[in-house]
Amino acid sequence: MDLSLITPVPPTRPALDDADRRLLAAIQPGLPLVTRPYADIGTRIGLSEHEVIARLRRLGEAGVIRRLGVVVRHHEVGYGANAMVVWDVPDEQVRELGRCLAGFDFITLCYRRPRHLPQWRYNLYCMIHGKSREEVHAHLEWMVNRCGLQSLPHEVLFSRRRFKQRGAVYFAEPPSVGSAGEG
Amino acid sequence: MNELDRRLLNDFQHGFPLSPTPYADMAHTLGATEAEVLAILARFKAEGTISRVGAVVRPNTVGVSTLAAITVPPAELERVAALVSGYTEVNHNYEREHQLNLWFVVTAPDTARLSQVLDEIACRSGYEVLPLPLLEDYHIDLGFDLRI
Numbered sequence: 001m002d003l004s005l006i007t008p009v010p011p012t013r014p015a016l017d018d019a020d021r022r023l024l025a026a027i028q029p030g031l032p033l034v035t036r037p038y039a040d041i042g043t044r045i046g047l048s049e050h051e052v053i054a055r056l057r058r059l060g061e062a063g064v065i066r067r068l069g070v071v072v073r074h075h076e077v078g079y080g081a082n083a084m085v086v087w088d089v090p091d092e093q094v095r096e097l098g099r100c101l102a103g104f105d106f107i108t109l110c111y112r113r114p115r116h117l118p119q120w121r122y123n124l125y126c127m128i129h130g131k132s133r134e135e136v137h138a139h140l141e142w143m144v145n146r147c148g149l150q151s152l153p154h155e156v157l158f159s160r161r162r163f164k165q166r167g168a169v170y171f172a173e174p175p176s177v178g179s180a181g182e183g
Numbered sequence: 184m185n186e187l188d189r190r191l192l193n194d195f196q197h198g199f200p201l202s203p204t205p206y207a208d209m210a211h212t213l214g215a216t217e218a219e220v221l222a223i224l225a226r227f228k229a230e231g232t233i234s235r236v237g238a239v240v241r242p243n244t245v246g247v248s249t250l251a252a253i254t255v256p257p258a259e260l261e262r263v264a265a266l267v268s269g270y271t272e273v274n275h276n277y278e279r280e281h282q283l284n285l286w287f288v289v290t291a292p293d294t295a296r297l298s299q300v301l302d303e304i305a306c307r308s309g310y311e312v313l314p315l316p317l318l319e320d321y322h323i324d325l326g327f328d329l330r331i
């Protein structure tokens with residue numbers, strides 16, 4: 001399959017060394033729930049607690065780690081309605097509109113993706129979470145008006161069944177793994 | 184869910200302390216004990232309220248990933264969904280309300296493996312797989328405000 005469109009995040013893909021990779025792999029399943037989690041992780045991969053903390057801070061500053069904290073599963077905390085909304089936006093407007101959509105606090109993802117004509121015309125995606133379908137529709141209407149999207153074709157794809165949801169596995173790893181990803 | 188539960192869920196989705204004793208620091212902020220914080224987080228994890236306390240990594244900085252979608256006839260959906268979920272490389276797999284009804288995310292160490300997984304899924308399922316890789320990301324991820 002042609003995946004030539006997949007580009008590492010340009011233009012400054014941060015260089016990761018082996019220790020960074022070991023560290024990211026080690027925290028994929030989550031930080032251990034112990035008093036000194038960074039020391040615990042460090043022991044497993046041969047780094048000091050201080051170095052684990054310094055590397056995590058640097059990976060955060062470099063944008064490799066987008067956030068460090070509690071990763072909530074929306075469905076389980078009462079946000080049972082989840083819709084992927086896809087838009088067919090003229091290429092020259094996609095960035096501006098993407099930034100507009102991304103600014104709402106009920107939006108958790110907002111991406112540009114390639115069209116697949118003729119089957120699939122859409123190139124801008126966002127994910128809306130709400131407590132009900134009505135709430136998601138209300139959020140959508142608000143966004144459409146605020147960003148001036150009334151004339152753009154779009155579709156709303158509510159999720160129906162969740163077959164699998166867990167963190168991504170980036171590296172071949174010993175038994176238990178899991179962490180972040182595109183979502 | 185009490186106030187401490189709610190604050191633990193909502194207030195620490197980013198900015199988790201990078202100190203040697205992060206849970207004790209959280210407890211201090213919340214006016215609780217470290218033991219309480221650890222017990223609540225362990226319960227959240229066991230119940231599936233949280234997937235983990237950890238890092239959300241920017242797509243395509245470590246490994247490569249793509250969203251993909253397949254149009255599957257309803258009668259075939261369970262079979263194809265199980266086939267897709269069977270891959271370690273697949274971390275999300277949802278049915279959505281659309282003719283293009285099966286949506287999943289594949290993450291692999293490199294594009295060669297990513298491509299191989301997508302090809303295998305197409306071949307084994309018998310359906311065309313649309314790869315929909317990320318071209319540009321507009322969202323700054325600070326977690327999700329549970330009070331909205």
